[in-house]
Amino acid sequence: MLSWSAITTDQDLDLTAIVTPGAEPGIPGGRELVDVGRASVGTAPDGAAVGAVAAVLGPRPALKAACVAGAFEIYNRVVDATGLPTGAAMRRELASTIDVLELGRFPHAGH
Amino acid sequence: MTNALFALEQSPVAVSPELKQLFARIWDHIAAPGTWWTGPERVTIAGLARANRSGDSDRGSALPAAANDAVALLAARPSATTMAWVDAITAEIGLERYIELVGILSNVVAIDTVTRLLGCELEPLPNPLGGTPSRQPAPNVVKKRSAWVAMASPPTPPNVLAAVPAAQDTMLELTEALYMTGPEMADPDISKDGLHRTQIELVATTTSHANECFY
Numbered sequence: 001m002l003s004w005s006a007i008t009t010d011q012d013l014d015l016t017a018i019v020t021p022g023a024e025p026g027i028p029g030g031r032e033l034v035d036v037g038r039a040s041v042g043t044a045p046d047g048a049a050v051g052a053v054a055a056v057l058g059p060r061p062a063l064k065a066a067c068v069a070g071a072f073e074i075y076n077r078v079v080d081a082t083g084l085p086t087g088a089a090m091r092r093e094l095a096s097t098i099d100v101l102e103l104g105r106f107p108h109a110g111h
Numbered sequence: 112m113t114n115a116l117f118a119l120e121q122s123p124v125a126v127s128p129e130l131k132q133l134f135a136r137i138w139d140h141i142a143a144p145g146t147w148w149t150g151p152e153r154v155t156i157a158g159l160a161r162a163n164r165s166g167d168s169d170r171g172s173a174l175p176a177a178a179n180d181a182v183a184l185l186a187a188r189p190s191a192t193t194m195a196w197v198d199a200i201t202a203e204i205g206l207e208r209y210i211e212l213v214g215i216l217s218n219v220v221a222i223d224t225v226t227r228l229l230g231c232e233l234e235p236l237p238n239p240l241g242g243t244p245s246r247q248p249a250p251n252v253v254k255k256r257s258a259w260v261a262m263a264s265p266p267t268p269p270n271v272l273a274a275v276p277a278a279q280d281t282m283l284e285l286t287e288a289l290y291m292t293g294p295e296m297a298d299p300d301i302s303k304d305g306l307h308r309t310q311i312e313l314v315a316t317t318t319s320h321a322n323e324c325f326y
Contacts, residue, residue: 079324
């Protein structure tokens with residue numbers, strides 16, 4: 001979805017920013033948005049990442065970023081709990097993304 | 112009603128009344144008897160999910176051991192599941208109870224995640240309500256491709272909890288509010304609340320990567 005949206009809308013997105021701390025994704029607020037995604041797996045209340053997005057993009061986008069992270073805490077769990085397969089066609093289509101994000105090392109890689 | 116407040120007063124950004132009301136409705140839903148679990152059992156599942164997601168993995172409960180194990184793993188490290196593990200859990204508690212459990216714990220983890228990201232203390236869990244589960248039979252769900260459980264067709268994330276329609280409905284209500292609706296997902300150029308689709312997917316992909324989710 002990420003690559004698809006960036007390519008379709010002609011944005012120069014650098015996916016390596018997701019796996020490289022401090023790297024710049026190349027879209028407005030990109031580094032701050034990545035930090036919200038990373039902070040989603042924290043265990044203590046910490047509004048710093050959302051506050052940083054608010055400082056760059058404004059309060060509504062910052063709240064949305066927190067909400068999107070929450071939504072994917074659901075999707076990740078329901079998919080991994082039920083073994084929803086990606087399918088060979090999707091894996092072929094996303095081969096470069098899988099490579100850049102080093103997804104091949106994940107437990108469900110290839111399923 | 113559980114009287115959940117979701118004041119979220121420490122948040123660095125304003126939170127809409129609609130989102131707070133949605134979270135409170137989900138809390139009410141968790142507290143009430145479900146399709147296969149009672150209100151007290153559902154709140155126990157919620158509490159176990161919260162504890163395990165926060166690193167407290169030693170907590171037991173009055174739930175069947177398989178249910179306890181399922182909540183512990185799925186809350187803390189969902190990517191560690193295997194088909195054999197799911198088969199063993201569902202053989203013990205049944206597919207429908209497993210699916211309802213997955214829905215409850217996922218919703219709690221999501222709402223707790225948003226709350227934490229807003230710098231706020233977690234909302235107390237609701238007091239459970241009495242009553243008996245509806246035991247509504249599963250609709251026509253089947254195993255598709257190499258999925259590990261029966262689900263509705265097509266086999267996509269919105270359909271994976273279809274064996275328990277109430278669980279699926281609640282998941283859809285929450286994910287559509289937090290992320291976007293199904294028709295909106297088809298638009299690569301959509302903006303939601305000031306974030307372009309590419310910015311939204313950057314958060315989504317980073318979150319999924321942090322959870323080691325391959326899908």
